[in-house]
Amino acid sequence: xxxxxxxxxxxxxKYNGGNNYNEEVVELCRTHEFVLVCPETSGGLKAPRMPAxxxxxxxxxxxxxxxxxxxxxxxxxxxxHKGAVVSLELALKQADELGEEIExxxxxxxxxSCGSDNIYDGTFTGTLISGDGIFANxxxxxxxxxxxxxxxxxxx
Numbered sequence: 001x002x003x004x005x006x007x008x009x010x011x012x013x014k015y016n017g018g019n020n021y022n023e024e025v026v027e028l029c030r031t032h033e034f035v036l037v038c039p040e041t042s043g044g045l046k047a048p049r050m051p052a053x054x055x056x057x058x059x060x061x062x063x064x065x066x067x068x069x070x071x072x073x074x075x076x077x078x079x080x081h082k083g084a085v086v087s088l089e090l091a092l093k094q095a096d097e098l099g100e101e102i103e104x105x106x107x108x109x110x111x112x113s114c115g116s117d118n119i120y121d122g123t124f125t126g127t128l129i130s131g132d133g134i135f136a137n138x139x140x141x142x143x144x145x146x147x148x149x150x151x152x153x154x155x156x
Contacts, residue, residue: 001033001100003091003139005108006041008149013038017048020108022149028106028156035094039113039135042090043083045076052076054112054131055122068112068134071124080113084135088142104156105139109148116146 007014009029010021028034041047050070057067068080095102107114115133120126136146147155 001035001095001098001102002028003087003102003105003107003144004029004034004036005106005111005114005149006036006038007108008106009036011036011038013041013047015040015047015049015051020149024153025106025149028152032103033098033100035091037087037090037135039080039083039087041083042086043076043079043081045079045083050074051124052080052112053120053122053124054133069122080134083113084138087135088138102144104145104147104152105136106147106149106152107133107136109150114148116140116148 007020008022008025010019012019014020050072052068052070054066055069056064059065067075067077070076109115110118110120111133112119113133113135116136118128119131119133121129139146
């Protein structure tokens with residue numbers, strides 16, 4: 001069973017109200033069990049919404065921490081963390097109900113939630129840096145392989 005970003009099969013949950021439909025991901029879903037997730041909407045965010053990116057912000061103790069900030073400067077970190085947890089719980093529950101093991105997750109590349117290995121740098125200029133989205137990181141911490149629509153065929 002695979003966890004799949006809902007936008008990749010055509011659901012309009014992307015920040016701009018659209019989707020990231022990917023025919024190759026849809027084809028995989030036709031032959032495998034899957035659970036669709038959108039950590040951002042599961043965290044209470046609407047579509048459309050302002051784009052958001054991870055940024056390093058100095059905390060009150062002087063240390064840097066990762067926050068998710070939208071283009072208007074609103075801190076959405078709590079929404080992103082809540083959505084990640086809700087999405088993981090949904091996937092684990094569905095896998096348990098179906099008697100399936102989660103083989104991996106196919107998530108939207110570069111997203112502040114779902115990006116794996118690369119995410120946008122927080123400047124809203126389209127610049128990529130090494131890093132993982134909030135949800136992708138949570139899955140990796142749980143030992144669930146994470147891939148994107150760009151590389152899943154090489155990794156399955």
